[in-house]
Structures are given as structure tokens and as C-alpha cells.
Amino acid sequence: MTTISEKFVFDLADKDECNSTDYMVAMDAANVKADKIAGILSEDRVALIHGVSQIDADKLMAGIASEFGLSEDLEIQAGFAAIHGHRKNVGNYFMSVNERGEYSFIPPHSEGNSRMSMQLSSFYCMENTTDGGETVLWGTGRDEEKWRGAKEFKYKIKTSRRTLSKTEIAELRMMHGIDWEKDVVEEDDEVLCLHDAPIEGVHRYSVLEPAKKSFSKILGTDRYVCWDTIGSVDWDIAEGFAKALQKAGLFKTPAKFDDWRELDSSSHRKVWSSGINLPSIFTRAIVRKLRKGELIVMNNMSWAHSACGWTPGSGTRDLVAAFA
Numbered sequence: 001m002t003t004i005s006e007k008f009v010f011d012l013a014d015k016d017e018c019n020s021t022d023y024m025v026a027m028d029a030a031n032v033k034a035d036k037i038a039g040i041l042s043e044d045r046v047a048l049i050h051g052v053s054q055i056d057a058d059k060l061m062a063g064i065a066s067e068f069g070l071s072e073d074l075e076i077q078a079g080f081a082a083i084h085g086h087r088k089n090v091g092n093y094f095m096s097v098n099e100r101g102e103y104s105f106i107p108p109h110s111e112g113n114s115r116m117s118m119q120l121s122s123f124y125c126m127e128n129t130t131d132g133g134e135t136v137l138w139g140t141g142r143d144e145e146k147w148r149g150a151k152e153f154k155y156k157i158k159t160s161r162r163t164l165s166k167t168e169i170a171e172l173r174m175m176h177g178i179d180w181e182k183d184v185v186e187e188d189d190e191v192l193c194l195h196d197a198p199i200e201g202v203h204r205y206s207v208l209e210p211a212k213k214s215f216s217k218i219l220g221t222d223r224y225v226c227w228d229t230i231g232s233v234d235w236d237i238a239e240g241f242a243k244a245l246q247k248a249g250l251f252k253t254p255a256k257f258d259d260w261r262e263l264d265s266s267s268h269r270k271v272w273s274s275g276i277n278l279p280s281i282f283t284r285a286i287v288r289k290l291r292k293g294e295l296i297v298m299n300n301m302s303w304a305h306s307a308c309g310w311t312p313g314s315g316t317r318d319l320v321a322a323f324a
């Protein structure tokens, strides 16, 4: 078995709090309104609401999104799930979470990428009777030095052409996720490989771009964010997570397995090892095994989410997510 070096340990022991902490405020659905939750998020804390019906989870999310001017974004994200078909819509705004293999874990990431700039994330628990499946949230640190090694995976182009036709520009955007004006390989990008040549004279590369700050509408400031395109492509972030789970007794494994990497749900997306250790970019952590009827809401830009695996057959884990 591959061992994981000690330097990556983040101590998650005793962080499964049922009640409020410095970072998380727990409340009962009966006496909570959207503006109160918005206030908690504005203090950069996570809101946990117990005893929420699925209908009320939708209503609360609509109210919270509205507080931050994100109503349209909430609807758009739910619409994307239906269009792409990779997630199932549940209620008005929630969608199923991605399926994963037996025992597999999801390393820390904030939903989406720097272009999408998703502000708000939430998870609602329909059922969670497995022997694991804990949700682990990570508060991002503000020490900018610590983010210097972080890089975001992107597709960018190189071309000697000065102009493209409107059709070519539209094709690049719609079919290949490229913004003709902006997504050009720059000097400080690390080029990984040539991906394809979608248009005559235009080559598309996969690159690692130095992480840049994004504007958080909830906090009113620019923040470094561990986007999915940062957290899920980096072996070291996953390694730090796996090690922290092992130390806290939350790492479920089959009786026989060769390498913790086999249990990483995003191992196929890994492109590099950053050298980052979790306690440098994340300064706080919350472990919560969500119970039926619990809704957890956070600022997607200042809190990354991750999840533990569980023993197959030990129960059912049915969580849905909403983003804005």
C-alpha cells in the first residue's frame, strides 16, 4: 500500500459537531428565516438547519439567494443539471449529487471554476444511514503567500491568426469552452499538452494557470477559491484529505486495496502534484454527518466541500445539492 506522508495531516478529530461552533451556526427550521441565514453567511460562517422539509429547503434557498441577488443564478444552475443530464433535478433548485464508486471519497473543492464564479452552495439530506458519508467542509485561508502554489486547470488556445469569423468565435465558445479574447496561453501558464485543433490555425491546450482571486458577493471581497478545477486535479490536495480521514478514523476502505488513489472519485482528473498541504490553504474544518432533514448552506467561495466514503451495503446516502 502507498503510504501518505505526515506533512499533509489536517486534524479532523472531534469536529463532528451537533451544535454551533465558531464556524457553524446550527438552528431549527421552525425558527429560521432566509435573512437570518444570509447574516450568518455574511460573517463567513456555515448555516446548519435541522428538521427541514424538502419543500422548505427549496423556499429557504430561494430566500437566501434573493438576499444576495443570486435568484437567477440559482435557477440557471438547476436548469444546467436538466440540460446536461449528469444530475437529476429534485424539487425546484436541488439536484442529485454525482454517483461514485464503492468506498470512494470526494476531495475538497468549491463547486465550479473561476469563470462560473459560483457564490453559494448547499446540501440537503434526504437520508444518510450508511456507516460513513460524512460531509467535510474546509474554510479557505486568507494568507495569500500560501496560495502561490495553487493552479487552475483550464483549456486555452494558441494561434497566429489575428481575427476569427463570428461563427468560429461562437464555435469556440459553445463547443470548446473557449473565450476567444481571454483564453489565450500566457507566459506564466504551465502548458500540459496539446489537446486538439478545433478550428483552422487554432490549437487548444490543457494548461495550469496560476490561481487568481474571485469576487465573493457574500463577503464583498476578493478571495482565493479552491475551485473544482484546482482541488480535484491536484494529487496533493487529495492526499492531504485521505490522510486527515485516516487520522480521524473516517477513511473507509475495502479489505484489500493497493493504493488510496483508487478510492479518489476524481483520480481520473488529476494532472499534477502542487506541493500544497491542506493546513496552509484551509484554516478551518467542519465534519458533519448530515442527518435526514438537515440543510447545510455555505459561501461556495470561502468554504470548500468534500465527502467521505462508506461501506457498501451499510445503508443509503441520498443527498441533493443546490448552487447559485
Ligand SMILES: [Fe+2]
Binding pocket: 109, 110, 111, 305
Ligand atoms: Fe462538489
